[in-house]
Amino acid sequence: MNAAKKPFSLYIHIPYCISKCPYCDFNSHVVPEIPEKQYTEALLRELDHYGSRDEWQNRPVQSIFFGGGTPSTFKPTSIGKILARVAATFPIDADCEITLEANPGTVDQENFFGYRDAGVNRISVGVQSFQPRLLEFLGRAHSAEEARKALEIVRQAGFDNFSLDLMYANPSQTFFELEADLDEALTFQSPHLSAYNLTFEEGTPFGHEYRSGRMKPLSEDEEVAMAELVERKLKEAGLQRYEISNYARPGFHSRHNVNYWRGGDYLGLGAGAHSYQRMKTDGVMGQRWSNEKNPGRYMALSMESGVAVVDREIIDETKALGEFLFLGLRMTEGISNDEFCARFSKSPVDFYPQITTWSDAGLMEERDGRLLFTRKGLLLANSIFVQFV
Ligand code: SF4
Known part of the structure; x- marks a missing residue:
């Protein structure tokens, strides 16, 4: 295959949330009013720019991922407009996986039918826990009941392919609570489930509490025991572990994320989005670049020229092979x-x-x-x- 026609994955970042979770270090912002129209226009402008570049032109899109932030804060008309422009710009694989991340606090039945009609074929729901006490501790903007309702709506809207996120190794969580979360999650029969252990990221309120000694993480033994419980329960339910934190029924792994872990090309659009392109010239194995993180400045840059890149990194051989191992070994199949x-x-x-x-x-x-x-x-x-x- 001509290198220029190699498939790639497209990531679209929606940087707005209805509240900020205290453990989150993603590029997410809470604003009095989400500038949905202006932000959508900036994405379209960026898309037009890359669509006209030789290195991306005519290359098939194998997966599209609306991540955030909270993409479900955007209306189906905006998501539909973006997808229509993607389809007018690049060839789309017939079996392209199109995922949208949703926060249960923003789930509205009509919107989910709208996302499906717009072309989204996979939803990832950030549940994190069904325990009211833990949701409060995690500062989530939704209740356990809203999480249950969101999962029902996703199914009613006809999404057979959906994923549910849980969080574990929370410092105050008991084994009993983790088991209850896993049991309840399994009743929704999602073909994909992600279980992440809580981390204390620099620059977040939880990171601050942890570094000041006020928040004590679980011991390594407790964390390992919880990870074993997660793996055992999900395996018994027919969900195979295919990556450190990800489980799926056969055929339902996240194609978008597998492309990252296999070191494939991806193009990221939106505030703070990263892109990666492989190459092989004079010891250079690839390049990575990232956009302006601040949504206001991102929109201004993109509207001006279609480009909002503020950082570029050349990947030499040493870096490339370290990354290839680091990413590939995250998957249970390892590397070839x-x-x-x-x-x-x-x-x-x-x-x-x-x-x-x-x-x-x-x-x-x-x-x-x-x-x-x-x-x-x-x-x-x-x-x-x-x-x-
Ligand atoms: S909803 Fe997700 S992206 Fe938004 S603040 Fe919470 S963890 Fe971060």
Whole structure:
């Protein structure tokens, strides 16, 4: 296939939320009035710009992901307008996965029928917990009842492909509460479920509480035990773990995220969105760039020239191979040794002799020409990843 015609994934960032969760370090903003019309226009302008660039022109779109922030704060007419422009700009794969993230506090039945009619075929619902106490602790803008109702509406609107997000390893969460969350989540029979452990990010209120010693995380043993409970319950229910935090029934993995983990190209539009393009010239293996994060400044830049890029990074071989391992090993299938050798002309162990030590310790293994984490390794993956980046 001509390199220029390789499929890519499109990410569209909607940076507005109805309130800010205290653990969140995403580029999300609470404003008195969401400038939906102006922001949509800025996205269209950016889309037109990239559609006219040689490196993206005529390349098929394999997945589209509306992430945030809270994309469900936008009306179906705006989402439809953006999707129509994408279709007028690029060829769209017949089986293109089109996901929209939704917060239960913004779910309205009519809107969900509208998103489906606009072309969205997958919804990701940020439930986090069904326990009122934990929702309050997490500062979520919705109740447990609203989360249940949102999941019902998503199903009624005809979305067979939907995902539910849960959060665990919250410092005040009990095993009983986690089990209750998993049991209730499973009653909705979502074909995909993400279970993230709470992290204390710099610059967030939770990060501040954690660094000042006022918020104590769970012990590593407790966290590992919770991760094991999540994996066991979801596996028993037929959801296979395919990435550290992601589980799916066969055929329902997130194609969009798998493209990130396999090091594929993606184009990000909107405030703070990142893009990545592979290349191979004179030791340069790729480039990454990111947009202005502030929504107001993003809109001004995009309306002026269609470009809102404020940062570019050239990916050299050392960085590229570290990222390829770091991202690929997040998936339970691991990485293909042949593909690694084709990209970097050596095997993973040639670059990282520590792989032998990790394999001897039972954390990694080679199976059918692939390098992957063992179950034990997946539980300790984060401490191993720091050595690849
Ligand atoms: S709803 Fe999501 S994006 Fe918005 S503040 Fe909460 S965690 Fe962040």
